[in-house]
Amino acid sequence: MSHPNEAAFLKLINQHKGILYKASRIYADSTEDREDLQQEILVQLWKSYQNFKGNSEFSTWMYRVAINTAITYLKKEKQRTNNQTDTTPQFEVRQEDYNPAKDKQLEFFYTAVQELNSLEKAVIFYFMEGMSHKEIGNNLGISEGNARVKLNRTKEKIQQIIKKSGYEF
Structure with a gap:
């Protein structure tokens, strides 16, 4: 997924990665679910990043996407089977500063x-x-x-x- 905006996107994500941790912590209770949810939030952020116009703070926009994703993801999660496709990008966000x-x-x-x-x-x-x-x-x-x-x-x-x-x- 080499995309011209990718570097800018990842830089913003890293600046605000606390949002990811807190959202996944609040909405998912097992480590595995939290990691899946963080991944899902990142994918949704990436997909809607091109529509981010910058007329609100990046963090405000990120909160909204994170919470909406968490809510819909958990509903889907309850009823889904594992037909995961590997077309979605995998983002790496390090968690070293979060314990x-x-x-x-x-x-x-x-x-x-x-x-x-x-x-x-x-x-x-x-x-x-x-x-x-x-x-x-x-x-x-x-x-x-x-x-x-x-x-x-x-x-x-x-x-x-x-x-x-x-x-x-």
């Missing part, structure tokens, strides 16, 4: 997040990225006030799940 095992609290958090619905996962994902209520609302197509309420409820829900599992922060 969630170091942080037990983070593990408990991510375990709890698995129990959230898609919208709640998206709200938490954006929140973890430091977005304001307004930005979260914009990304999800809801009002700023609605985003604030959703976020607070989702945080409470996560705390309940963690308490129920017997983990304490």
